[in-house]
Amino acid sequence: MKQLIIAVALLFAVGSTMEASAQKTRYYFYPETNVYYNTVTGDYWYYDEPTTTWMTVRALPTTITVNDNDRYVLMYDGKEVYKMNADHKKKYKVKKNGEIKEK
DSSP states (O other), rough: OOOHHHHHHHHHHHHHHHHHHHHOOOEEEEETEEEEEEETTHHHHHHETTEEEEEEEEOHHHHHHHHGGGGGEEEESSSGGGHHHHHHHEEEEEESSSSEEEO
């Protein structure tokens, strides 16, 4: 009986670890301004041209505004969703007239 309890506990522990690693975070991607929003933490990610780095902030600078009508939901496993930015920009292109088209 003791071995059965240990086996069940071990299976539960392995299953919980696998489930936790498989969880993805929901982000909104705003292609017009190239901004990400983490729906869990409430943080924004944006590319800062002067420093050539991705910045994480609670509130965007006043020079950047996002439109909730022009966003896409992304599920990403990790905290640095911007690492896939080249793919996201390609998939969710902004046309010259400002419309967004998903490939």
